[in-house]
Amino acid sequence: xxxxxxxxxxxxxxxxxxxxxxxxxxxxxxxxxxxxxxxxxxxxxxxxxxxxxxxxxxxxxxxxxxxxxxxxxxxxxxxxxxxxxxxxxxxxxxxxxxxxxxxxxxxxxxxxxxxxxxxxxxxxxxxxxxxxxxxxxxxxxxxxxxxxxxx
Amino acid sequence: xxxxxxxxxxxxxxxxxxxxxxxxxxxxxxxxxxxxxxxxxxxxxxxxxxxxxxxxxxxxxxxxxxxxxxxxxxxxxxxxxxxxxxxxxxxxxxxxxxxxxxxxxxxxxxxxxxxxxxxxxxxxxxxxxxxxxxxxxxxxxxxxxxxxxxxxxxxxxxxxxxxxxxxxxxxxxxxxxxxxxxxxxxxxxxxxxxxxxxxxxxxxxxxxxxxxxxxxxxxxxxxxxxxxxxxxxxxxxxxxxxxxxxxxxxxxxxxxxxxxxxxxxxxxxxxxxxxxxxxxxxxxxxxxxxxxxxxxxxxxxxxxxxxxxxxxxxx
Numbered sequence: 001x002x003x004x005x006x007x008x009x010x011x012x013x014x015x016x017x018x019x020x021x022x023x024x025x026x027x028x029x030x031x032x033x034x035x036x037x038x039x040x041x042x043x044x045x046x047x048x049x050x051x052x053x054x055x056x057x058x059x060x061x062x063x064x065x066x067x068x069x070x071x072x073x074x075x076x077x078x079x080x081x082x083x084x085x086x087x088x089x090x091x092x093x094x095x096x097x098x099x100x101x102x103x104x105x106x107x108x109x110x111x112x113x114x115x116x117x118x119x120x121x122x123x124x125x126x127x128x129x130x131x132x133x134x135x136x137x138x139x140x141x142x143x144x145x146x147x148x149x150x151x
Numbered sequence: 152x153x154x155x156x157x158x159x160x161x162x163x164x165x166x167x168x169x170x171x172x173x174x175x176x177x178x179x180x181x182x183x184x185x186x187x188x189x190x191x192x193x194x195x196x197x198x199x200x201x202x203x204x205x206x207x208x209x210x211x212x213x214x215x216x217x218x219x220x221x222x223x224x225x226x227x228x229x230x231x232x233x234x235x236x237x238x239x240x241x242x243x244x245x246x247x248x249x250x251x252x253x254x255x256x257x258x259x260x261x262x263x264x265x266x267x268x269x270x271x272x273x274x275x276x277x278x279x280x281x282x283x284x285x286x287x288x289x290x291x292x293x294x295x296x297x298x299x300x301x302x303x304x305x306x307x308x309x310x311x312x313x314x315x316x317x318x319x320x321x322x323x324x325x326x327x328x329x330x331x332x333x334x335x336x337x338x339x340x341x342x343x344x345x346x347x348x349x350x351x352x353x354x355x356x357x358x359x360x361x362x363x364x365x366x367x368x369x370x371x372x373x374x375x376x377x378x379x380x381x382x383x384x385x386x387x388x389x390x391x392x393x394x395x396x397x398x399x400x401x402x403x404x405x406x407x408x409x410x411x412x413x414x415x416x417x418x419x420x421x422x423x424x425x426x427x428x429x430x431x432x433x434x435x436x437x438x439x440x441x442x443x444x445x446x447x448x449x450x451x452x453x454x455x456x457x458x459x460x461x462x463x464x465x466x
Contacts (some may be wrong), residue, residue, distance in 0.1 A: 010223045012205060012230035016272070023269070030211070030233040043276045130280065133228065 004111055005104040007143050008125045008133040014039045017092035024049055024091060037124040037131050038095045044129040047095035057086055057094050101126040111135055153197055154277050154284045157190030157208035159259040159291040161241040162218055165443060170248040183443060186218045187241055189287030189316050192404040195446035196411025196433055198226035205230050209262055212237030232270045236260035252402060259291030278309050287316035296324035307331050316410055326367045335369040336410050351376050353391050357466045360384035378405045383427050390424045392462035394431040400438035404445025408437040424462050432457025
């Protein structure tokens with residue numbers, strides 16, 4: 001059975017808890033990814049920050065994107081104010097401290113189940129807490145489709 | 152874990168044609184695109200030899216994802232800082248009728264201060280688990296030799312070995328003020344001499360290497376005048392090695408393969424002559440690569456081909 005080490009992307013792209021959110025947005029945009037591990041000064045994973053964390057914190061709760069009629073001038077000024085605050089804020093204030101690391105020898109089936117169950121697009125791969133790569137749902141799906149099974 | 156640093160990587164394009172007619176339209180019959188840059192080449196060799204290696208530096212633009220993917224496919228872990236510009240493209244024109252290779256090298260994109268700061272923060276984190284770092288290649292606009300010297304000094308403070316695989320002018324600015332370098336591999340492509348000293352003759356290399364570099368903080372120096380002969384000089388000894396490349400040998404990345412092979416073997420054996428022989432095996436495996444890559448075919452082939460290297464102690 002395929003293991004995480006066979007399917008993971010050996011990529012250490014990450015941010016720290018002190019990275020400004022505008023830098024996170026730039027990293028996600030330049031790389032075309034939707035989430036990124038947060039690490040400490042030893043490259044140990046301490047959290048996860050995604051584009052969803054950014055978006056949900058930029059827009060005030062009562063503003064519904066799907067209903068633009070509710071964005072009146074009052075709400076718009078709230079959005080602008082929030083954008084200014086969020087841009088200079090740090091990752092530690094907005095990251096998810098609940099994250100789901102997997103290990104190199106975790107089976108591909110277990111990772112697939114985890115990602116589907118928790119609705120995760122990417123998960124960090126760790127060795128002794130240190131980041132050594134990521135598994136993303138697209139790559140996992142590609143491997144499953146290519147091989148027809150997880151074996 | 153090893154960390155290789157390529158501050159000015161290139162997306163290499165190999166263009167194959169029968170021969171070039173200057174001033175005319177020329178059609179290639181095949182092309183290969185692959186990650187390039189001295190640090191990247193060393194990382195590729197180390198990964199093929201089974202080492203855990205992280206490649207870092209600056210990437211950006213459309214080709215960068217393919218660049219990283221190609222490295223990961225051979226076992227290199229990537230950790231590049233993305234900039235908001237395209238990285239450079241280098242073109243290798245390979246004329247098969249002439250058995251001639253011509254290289255066009257672009258200047259790198261300028262690197263903004265904020266990306267340099269991100270790189271340094273990331274570098275500090277990588278050092279916590281690094282055994283050795285290798286800094287290779289040219290510098291892009293906005294990056295000075297002082298920046299390289301700062302990286303070396305940071306590694307020195309953390310007792311991480313440093314391999315410097317750069318051009319002469321960068322070495323001059325870095326090898327001073329007590330800086331320590333484990334292996335110095337001056338980039339001598341297109342050079343007749345080194346710091347005004349002739350190093351074409353093998354006998355001249357040990358005194359030049361000791362006077363210019365070992366006295367200033369390098370433990371080992373690798374010198375060469377072409378891709379298939381190398382001299383390794385330490386404070387106490389010097390070894391020279393050669394290997395016969397055969398016809399139509401690929402020269403792309405072979406100097407970096409020598410370095411990767413040497414590092415891999417020396418850290419296991421502590422034997423300069425054996426490590427040089429191993430490095431030459433990596434050189435020949437790269438030169439013979441079926442798909443003209445800038446790294447060896449396989450570890451098994453390197454170990455077989457090293458037996459063809461002629462290595463002798465010269466001082």
